[in-house]
Amino acid sequence: MKQQTVTLDATDRAIINDLQGGFPLSEEPFADAARDLGIDGHELMVRIDRMLKNGALSRFGPMYHAEKMGGGLTLAAIKVPEDDFENIAGIVNEFAEVAHNYARDHALNMWFVIATETPERVDEVISEIEVATGLKVHNMPKIDEFFVGLRFEA
Amino acid sequence: MELNEQEKLLVSVIADGLPLVPRPFAEIGRFVSMDEDAVIRSLSNMVAGGIIKRFGLIVRHHELGYRANAMTVWDIPDDRVADIGRSFGQADCVTLCYRRPRRLPDWPYNLFCMVHGREREAVLEQIEQLARSMGLEDAPRDVLFSGRRFKQRGAHYDATPETLERTA
Incomplete structure (x- = not known):
């Protein structure tokens, strides 16, 4: 896990700010996207490659909609005794369906996403985590989605 | 929208990312x-x-540098939560906004907003402004900053959790 802030120049920042929301679906998308940025397609590829390697970018590609893909997705939380936190985190993270596990400041102090291949599997994974940890897992699926921008100004 | 077998294969092949070559959709097509045309058309349909x-x-x-990642949660009466959620969603500082079930007694909150910033103090000030803008200074709320990040990826599935939304 890299925690340091990476160094980006003005062109890198412009690339991030421009291409988070979308990438051209065209025959020569790098050349097309680069034109607006004042560079050529080759330089755009080189810079994206570098930012994937230095950790500024996690991926370059599609972000899928879990439910429309036929999968299940939820947010879950556990109240973990402080002195057992590392141990429980290890058990929870063993589950392939668990992603984005964060410690947070609250009595419910462990928060993670569960993403499964089928909607039914969410409840099974929750039960399995409860058995493996001996702790109650609170399931908090979204009821309504008001906004999903999730863009970061670089 | 139902995907056919070929589209499912396409979804799986591009899940990890697009190849960094001048004509990536032709490369994927192979x-x-x-x-190439069919790949572009199919991906355009999936976006649409x-x-x-x-x-x-x-x-x-x-x-x-976005180190202050605040899950801001509110207990809003059920008959107002949709209106307030939509308004929060318009705010520049809010990156995600969802309604979720309360889990009493442990969890009384039903509206979740993610606010990301570089400094905690600035994020807390933005949240305060958000509350004021909706007259919600007195509404029960809490701000859960993230501490350690234990896991950012897990891979097992055509669309892996990593390729899905960040916060379900």
Whole structure:
């Protein structure tokens, strides 16, 4: 896990700010996207490659909609005794369906996403985590989605 | 929107990312026995149909200096939560906004907003402004900053958790 802030120049920042929301679906998308940025397609590829390697970018590609893909997705939380936190985190993270596990400041102090291949599997994974940890897992699926921008100004 | 077998294969092949070559969709097409045009058309349909929420660069916000990642939660009366959720969603500082079930007694909150910033103090000030803008200074709320990040990826599935939305 890299925690340091990476160094980006003005062109890198412009690339991030421009291409988070979308990438051209065209025959020569790098050349097309680069034109607006004042560079050529080759330089755009080189810079994206570098930012994937230095950790500024996690991926370059599609972000899928879990439910429309036929999968299940939820947010879950556990109240973990402080002195057992590392141990429980290890058990929870063993589950392939668990992603984005964060410690947070609250009595419910462990928060993670569960993403499964089928909607039914969410409840099974929750039960399995409860058995493996001996702790109650609170399931908090979204009821309504008001906004999903999730863009970061670089 | 139902995907056919070829599209499912396409979804799986591009899940890890687009190849960094001048004609990436032609390259992808070679793996899935589709021509470049068909790949582009199929991906465009998936974006239009919402199966692909976004197609582009996905950043690591910590590495960009966004260290203050605040899950801001509110207990809003059920008959007002949709209106307030939509308004919060308009605010520049809010990156995600969802309604979720309360889990009493442990969890009384039903509206979740993610606010990301570089400094905690600035994020707390933005949240205060958000509350004031809606007259919600007195509404029960809590701000849960993230501490350690234990897991950012898990891979097992055509669309891996990593390729899905960040916060369900």
